Amino acid sequence: MQAYSLDLRQRIAQACAEPGARQAHVAARFCVSVAFVGKLLRRQRQSGQLAALPGRGGPARCLDAAAQAWLRDQVAAQPDATLAELQTLLLVERGQAVSRGSVWRVLHEQGWRRKKKPARHGA
Known part of the structure; x- marks a missing residue:
């Protein structure tokens, strides 16, 4: 699954910063989940970043x-x-x-x- 683009993340954060904006309305407007909007805003508050986290790889191969x-x-x-x-x-x-x-x-x-x-x- 691809991460959402930085451009979309920035537009969502900007829409949430507008006075009276609700996460549910912003999520519906950009066709993303409310959970994603909440996680995005939390990441922005905690780290100042909107970019997606780097991939973590996955499970190790069972055959070397x-x-x-x-x-x-x-x-x-x-x-x-x-x-x-x-x-x-x-x-x-x-x-x-x-x-x-x-x-x-x-x-x-x-x-x-x-x-x-x-x-x-x-x-």
């Missing part, structure tokens, strides 16, 4: 670079392996228990694509 390379080598050696088989190989050979979704994400990020099943005609 070495495990990802190993997985890529396994797919190259056995291109018809299923996600479940690769998941089992990771557990047995590397001792790493991960979900099938994690296996898929690594392969997908590396450009691996699932082959489409041929269309059935006359069925």
